[in-house]
Amino acid sequence: MSGQIPAPKGYLEIENLKKSFTVRGERLEVLRGVSLSVEEGDIFGVIGLSGAGKSTLARCVNRLETPDSGSVVVGGVDMLRLSARELNRERQRIGMIFQQFNLFESKTVYQNIAYPLRVRGLRKDEIDRGVREAAEVVGLSDKLPAYPAGLSGGEKQRVGIARALANRPDVLLSDEATSSLDPRTTLSILELLKDVNRAFGVTILLITHEMDAVKYACRNMAVLENGVISERGVTRDVFSNPNSSTGKMFMRVYAEMREEYTEGGGI
């Protein structure tokens, strides 16, 4: 069962996705019918406040979380109708990067990037080639023998990106990938994501609470609020004319921050 669905609208198609958690007997509805359509090769931003359910949404895409109902279709494959083995194969086409990097501290940069290639069962020389290519893309060729703990935050995220890209995935899920980095490093990581998007055509779902990140990197975006998408569209339009309360609130905070930064001499 490959779960083929004819003529998908977008490359990444999420429909009426619902997910709730039960915490100490209380039902917490986190996603209450989220629908999204991401074009192939797009960088699509999902913005929302902390606790809005952004991570849950991302984790439903590669099935780290199993939704209660709805559908997630990636490149024509229904992610919710896969056996464990098929799911693992599909996950190799969907890279993921994290706010906390989640690198393996027991492994060198080389071994970290090699991990997904080993999962795929490649030969030693293929792994070596894959690791070196991915390291080259993120500009870390000279750090291959280093251990992650000795790297800066930006370098760690570069390793995370190389590891996520090593298998040349079609989709990259970025869950707050720049949220623990300083502004300058954030910019360089976003620049890198735009580069790999251009170079490999990888579709990126960029999840963040940072306005700047979306504004800088995303062509299209959506606002996640109260478990539903309250606003979506071309980034420029959403920014210039927000409709939802979160959208408006974001814009106001954004404007205030800009003022403060300018008063304080800028960043």
Next chain:
Amino acid sequence: MSLLNTPFWEVLKASFAPEVWAEILPAAFDTLYMTLVASAITLVFGFALGVAITVTRRDGLLPAATFNAAAGWLINCFRSLPQMIMIILMIPVARLVFGRSYGMNSCIIALAASCVPMYARIVESSLLEISKGKIEAAKSMGSGNLRIIFRVLLPETLPSLIRGFTVAVVAIISMSALAGNFGAGGIGDIAVRFGFQRFRHEVLFACVYVLVVIVQAVQFAGDTASKLILKKRRLI
């Protein structure tokens, strides 16, 4: 030579006498032998059991509620027995296995019965130290569960696993001294027979030296190994 009628310094001097060590050394090797074999058994079975009860937890890699509850209950049962009672309980088991209820091999059964469950719990707490994010990262790459266990979970927690094993070995050494009273021989046996029953306190002193040296050596080895790994990974 007793402390009751001899000055402390005299007893101390006598404890380094060659005749004392002629009695002590064979016993020390017996203790080492028991410790070594029991540690090996503890490492293999305690480790496997520890991994099993960790990954079968409800939020684990391979959830198996019934197995987890049963194994946890059994471990707690064994763990609730004081070492002395465990030694007595294992006497009939040893008779069944080795045909006699005394001697070093019989003692090793009691040591293992006591320390395997203990080390399993230590392993569990070490493995739980891993951040969930690393496991999720591996999952997001399509990694199978066995690979996650052996290539992520164990290597990431190795320094902690080593330190935990050091604790287990030290416990085995102290328990093997206790088992000496019950026909296992070794340092514990010498300490009780000479030091307690015959008031030969210089022998008791020598026993203390041996135990202290062995425990210090084990602790040093464990600390060094785990520190070297952390250094290599640039974590300290």
